[in-house]
Amino acid sequence: xxxxKIVKDVTNVIEGLGLNPxxxxxxxxxxxxxxxxxxxxxxxxxxxxVKKNMHDALKVxxxxxxKGINDMSTVVAMSTINExxxxxxxxxxxxxxxxxxxxxxxxxxxxxARSVKALMALS
Amino acid sequence: xxxxxxxxxxxxxxxxxxxxxxxxRNSNSTNPFAASSFKGNVLTADVFESSSKKAEQPxxxxxxxxxxLVGSISGIGEKFHNMIESAKAFGNRMKKWLNRLNEVExxxxxxxEKAVSIFNSAIEKLSTPVSDLIPQGVSAKSVSxxxxxxxxxxxxxxxxAMWEAAEx
Numbered sequence: 236x237x238x239x240k241i242v243k244d245v246t247n248v249i250e251g252l253g254l255n256p257x258x259x260x261x262x263x264x265x266x267x268x269x270x271x272x273x274x275x276x277x278x279x280x281x282x283x284x285v286k287k288n289m290h291d292a293l294k295v296x297x298x299x300x301x302k303g304i305n306d307m308s309t310v311v312a313m314s315t316i317n318e319x320x321x322x323x324x325x326x327x328x329x330x331x332x333x334x335x336x337x338x339x340x341x342x343x344x345x346x347x348a349r350s351v352k353a354l355m356a357l358s
Numbered sequence: 359x360x361x362x363x364x365x366x367x368x369x370x371x372x373x374x375x376x377x378x379x380x381x382x383r384n385s386n387s388t389n390p391f392a393a394s395s396f397k398g399n400v401l402t403a404d405v406f407e408s409s410s411k412k413a414e415q416p417x418x419x420x421x422x423x424x425x426x427l428v429g430s431i432s433g434i435g436e437k438f439h440n441m442i443e444s445a446k447a448f449g450n451r452m453k454k455w456l457n458r459l460n461e462v463e464x465x466x467x468x469x470x471e472k473a474v475s476i477f478n479s480a481i482e483k484l485s486t487p488v489s490d491l492i493p494q495g496v497s498a499k500s501v502s503x504x505x506x507x508x509x510x511x512x513x514x515x516x517x518x519a520m521w522e523a524a525e526x
Contacts, residue, residue, distance in 0.1 A: 236524075237521055237524040237525060238524060240495065241517065241520050241521050241524060242521065243495065244495060244496045244517045244520075245517045245518055245520075245521050246498075247495070247496045247497055247498040247501060248496055248498075248501050248510075248513055248514045248517050248518075249514070250498035250501070250502075251496075251497070251498040251499070251500065251501020251502040251504070252501060252502075252510065252514065253502075254498065254499075254501075254502035255501065255502045255503070255504065255510070257505070257507060259507045260507070260510070263507065263510060263511045263514055264514075266511075267511065267514045267515050267518055268514070268518070271518055271522065272522060272525075273518075273521060273522060273525060276518055276521065276522075
């Protein structure tokens with residue numbers, strides 16, 4: 236069982252990185268958070284990246300296989316999609332999704348992007 | 359306007375015949391009470407019942423009232439007795455409570471000691487620096503304002519590694 240203090244600290248660090256406007260925080264979240272073996276950490280990281288609503292941050296969770304909407308964990312993927320649907324300004328996310336559907340090399344990533352794009356168009 | 363003085367009322371009550379006025383009735387009179395009442399006479403005052411008669415023979419309702427009065431008088435004794443009994447019970451309960459209060463006062467002593475110890479520990483804590491009392495932790499606000507990205511990366515790596523290590 237993980238100590239509550241550790242969980243609290245990790246949650247605060249990821250949340251703080253999401254709020255920090257420095258563009259370098261995106262690479263920190265990608266390197267440290269999205270590659271974690273803990274589902275909860277990957278989920279928190281993906282949500283923090285979506286909340287940033289910046290091109291590079293959204294690209295991490297949309298176009299990378301095994302991360303964000305393409306994560307192996309259904310919980311992580313669904314949580315990321317839910318966060319994308321909650322965005323007030325969806326224009327940047329829609330643009331990245333369109334590019335992914337048209338140009339990405341991996342078929343599974345293209346299919347996921349197409350589904351999320353359809354959902355976002357409906358919301 | 360009727361004369362309502364006491365002598366005149368008494369006169370009307372006890373000398374009823376005196377106040378009957380004889381009236382001449384026609385044979386074709388339409389008065390429905392002519393035959394059964396006072397032979398066509400009109401009463402000038404209410405003389406159906408005299409007060410003297412009432413005094414001599416108590417009516418049936420009067421008897422009922424009297425018996426109710428007697429009953430209530432006998433009930434009063436019982437009620438009074440009950441009141442006294444309940445007052446006695448209340449007094450006894452008060453006495454018991456007072457005894458209990460004395461016992462409680464004795465049992466308060468450990469609580470008082472505990473309160474004093476809490477007070478002393480609070481004073482001790484007040485003398486220590488605030489930074490020692492508040493547990494050190496990372497806040498989202500502090501991370502969001504950090505400019506040193508190397509330190510932030512290190513912090514995130516360390517904290518996530520601690521979680522991953524705890525999961526094994």
